Amino acid sequence: MNGQGILKGMLVTAKNFFGSYVSRERLTTVSYPEGGNTIKEQSRNIPFLVFDGEDPVAGMRCTACQKCEKACPPQCIFIEKDKDERGKALQRPKVFDIDASVCMGCQICVEVCPFESIWMDSNFELSTFNRFEGLQFNREKLLKSNTYFHKIHPQQAQASDDRLAEKERKRLEREAARRAEKSASEPQV
Amino acid sequence: MQDTLNLFVMNIGQWLSANLGTLNNPDQIIVEIARWLRTEFGNWGVVGFILANLMATVPLIAVFSGCFALTTWLERKGLGRIQNRYGPNRVGPYGLFQPMADGIKMLLKEDIVPERADKIGHFLAPVIIMIPAMTGLVFLPIGRNIIAASIDSALLFFFAIGSIVSLSVFMAGWASHNKFSLVGGMRAIAQLVSYEMPLILSAVVVVMFVGSMNTSVIVEAQQIKSWVTSDAPALQCLGQVLGWHVFQPWGLMGFLLLFVSALAEANRSPFDLPEADSEIIAGHLTEYSGFKYALFFLAEYVNTFAIIGICTTLFLGGWNGPNIRPPWSDDPQALLIPGFVWFFLKIFVLMGIMIWIRGTLPRLRIDQLMGFAWKFLLPLAIINLLVAGCFYHMEWYFGWPFSILILCKSYAIVVRLNKSKLVNSNRTYTYA
Numbered sequence: 209m210n211g212q213g214i215l216k217g218m219l220v221t222a223k224n225f226f227g228s229y230v231s232r233e234r235l236t237t238v239s240y241p242e243g244g245n246t247i248k249e250q251s252r253n254i255p256f257l258v259f260d261g262e263d264p265v266a267g268m269r270c271t272a273c274q275k276c277e278k279a280c281p282p283q284c285i286f287i288e289k290d291k292d293e294r295g296k297a298l299q300r301p302k303v304f305d306i307d308a309s310v311c312m313g314c315q316i317c318v319e320v321c322p323f324e325s326i327w328m329d330s331n332f333e334l335s336t337f338n339r340f341e342g343l344q345f346n347r348e349k350l351l352k353s354n355t356y357f358h359k360i361h362p363q364q365a366q367a368s369d370d371r372l373a374e375k376e377r378k379r380l381e382r383e384a385a386r387r388a389e390k391s392a393s394e395p396q397v
Numbered sequence: 398m399q400d401t402l403n404l405f406v407m408n409i410g411q412w413l414s415a416n417l418g419t420l421n422n423p424d425q426i427i428v429e430i431a432r433w434l435r436t437e438f439g440n441w442g443v444v445g446f447i448l449a450n451l452m453a454t455v456p457l458i459a460v461f462s463g464c465f466a467l468t469t470w471l472e473r474k475g476l477g478r479i480q481n482r483y484g485p486n487r488v489g490p491y492g493l494f495q496p497m498a499d500g501i502k503m504l505l506k507e508d509i510v511p512e513r514a515d516k517i518g519h520f521l522a523p524v525i526i527m528i529p530a531m532t533g534l535v536f537l538p539i540g541r542n543i544i545a546a547s548i549d550s551a552l553l554f555f556f557a558i559g560s561i562v563s564l565s566v567f568m569a570g571w572a573s574h575n576k577f578s579l580v581g582g583m584r585a586i587a588q589l590v591s592y593e594m595p596l597i598l599s600a601v602v603v604v605m606f607v608g609s610m611n612t613s614v615i616v617e618a619q620q621i622k623s624w625v626t627s628d629a630p631a632l633q634c635l636g637q638v639l640g641w642h643v644f645q646p647w648g649l650m651g652f653l654l655l656f657v658s659a660l661a662e663a664n665r666s667p668f669d670l671p672e673a674d675s676e677i678i679a680g681h682l683t684e685y686s687g688f689k690y691a692l693f694f695l696a697e698y699v700n701t702f703a704i705i706g707i708c709t710t711l712f713l714g715g716w717n718g719p720n721i722r723p724p725w726s727d728d729p730q731a732l733l734i735p736g737f738v739w740f741f742l743k744i745f746v747l748m749g750i751m752i753w754i755r756g757t758l759p760r761l762r763i764d765q766l767m768g769f770a771w772k773f774l775l776p777l778a779i780i781n782l783l784v785a786g787c788f789y790h791m792e793w794y795f796g797w798p799f800s801i802l803i804l805c806k807s808y809a810i811v812v813r814l815n816k817s818k819l820v821n822s823n824r825t826y827t828y829a
């Protein structure tokens with residue numbers, strides 16, 4: 209019989225129609241505000257700065273090396289080094305701005321950072337009432353705790369913590385070795 | 398003026414207490430009210446005349462515009478569910494007020510007329526398309542005695558008026574001064590003219606059987622009179638269902654043909670070539686925005702309603718339905734459930750099927766569309782015409798097997814022919 213294909217197709221769509229009322233799995237749409245946050249481990253948009261401990265400024269991992277500033281393709285990062293009272297440059301940024309309206313979320317800054325300081329955030333609710341100042345994220349806004357990092361990207365945060373610990377261990381080892389060398393050479397003098 | 402109004406209000410009270418108290422025939426309440434209002438308006442001179450005429454048309458426009466709004470919601474919801482989405486669910490409960498939001502959006506949009514467009518034609522097209530759309534509704538018997546114009550040549554008039562649609566569609570396409578619009582307009586002309594043929598030929602069988610083109614008469618003819626007037630409720634119920642023309646072999650064939658051609662006439666998927674959005678943007682609608690676009694949209698849906706209203710009237714028994722006479726009533730024509738309930742139920746079921754088809758079938762190619770009309774629908778419609786003629790003159794025990802056999806065989810043969818090289822030589826298309 210001709211025309212069976214049409215009936216078969218109609219059956220498929222009917223199944224989908226009624227199925228979407230019966231089984232929740234068919235409906236993949238998440239109704240946004242009330243449907244809850246469905247951010248996945250790997251989701252990313254704008255970078256943020258990680259700090260350890262409680263105090264954002266003291267625990268800041270960033271050393272103001274400005275590698276990310278140079279690497280950023282649309283050049284939306286602006287960094288100014290902090291200085292102490294005598295005018296000596298400190299190893300932390302006084303100003304760290306990211307223009308969220310320009311950032312394209314390419315994650316290059318994350319890749320170049322040698323200090324595990326800058327990571328991608330996954331907060332997408334960024335709307336503001338002001339197009340210019342509102343989207344200019346300053347240091348205070350960018351600094352977020354390691355706990356938060358663990359919350360949004362547990363795997364990345366753990367890996368980053370492990371690397372830092374490894375680095376710290378190596379540093380201690382090197383120091384111990386140097387101290388041992390020093391104490392070994394001293395008696396000869 | 399004050400006195401007239403006072404009298405009017407007093408009369409309402411009197412009439413209500415006299416007529417509605419008994420509730421002899423729930424089916425006819427609206428008709429009674431309208432009839433009484435009309436006699437009341439008769440004393441008011443010219444104003445009354447205008448009011449009486451408005452009374453016939455304004456509810457029609459209002460009700461069908463309401464149906465249009467509901468249908469857009471249903472369509473978006475239904476298509477959404479077919480594609481495993483929610484569909485609109487933000488404005489109001491279940492997104493029911495979405496059509497209003499759409500309407501407001503449409504009204505607020507800028508009305509853009511292309512610089513080199515034919516301004517008059519561009520303006521007139523959406524206005525003209527409303528005329529056949531709304532006029533078509535006038536001939537639909539929504540319930541017993543609820544019909545805006547019960548004229549003897551209603552069916553003829555309906556199809557004649559219906560072909561104006563192609564004029565305004567082409568007008569829109571030509572006046573827009575846009576290639577996509579023009580292509581859409583030309584497609585529309587070709588399609589509408591071709592599908593008119595099977596549309597009318599499949600409707601003619603009903604006229605042959607009933608012997609009248611008056612839609613009210615056609616609906617009345619779809620009752621088994623002796624059953625409806627009998628005393629058993631079950632018989633009354635069945636008498637208003639089994640008499641539908643669709644329950645006869647030629648009627649079923651005619652209904653299917655009419656429905657398929659109606660899809661094409663109303664520019665519904667899978668025959669929505671004139672506005673195929675993936676090929677020619679929106680066809681003749683490309684250059685329309687704002688309220689003019691909304692008018693086209695409205696006209697399209699009202700047109701669809703008119704045409705499936707005619708389908709319902711001709712084959713699905715119009716306002717007939719599983720209905721019984723109220724036990725307390727002595728009027729042999731009384732109905733418990735008003736007829737228009739059944740009518741709108743059927744319309745929405747057909748509309749639902751159209752939406753379902755839209756969610757299922759992909760769009761045809763233009764040569765497939767033409768071939769389908771001329772090589773498939775038209776021969777079947779003509780054969781159906783012959784079969785119906787024979788059926789009319791045969792005893793039922795001979796007519797039924799005969800017509801079923803002939804119709805099935807001819808369907809198979811037409812399909813076979815369409816697949817053979819004889820009719821369907823392989824064409825090669827070269828693209829410029």
Ligand code: SF4
Nearest residue numbers: 280311312314315317
């Ligand atoms: S994610 Fe890319 S664009 Fe954004 S700040 Fe980092 S390097 Fe620049």
Ligand code: SF4
Nearest residue numbers: 270271273274276321
């Ligand atoms: S975020 Fe990393 S790369 Fe950028 S300045 Fe700070 S330490 Fe250097």
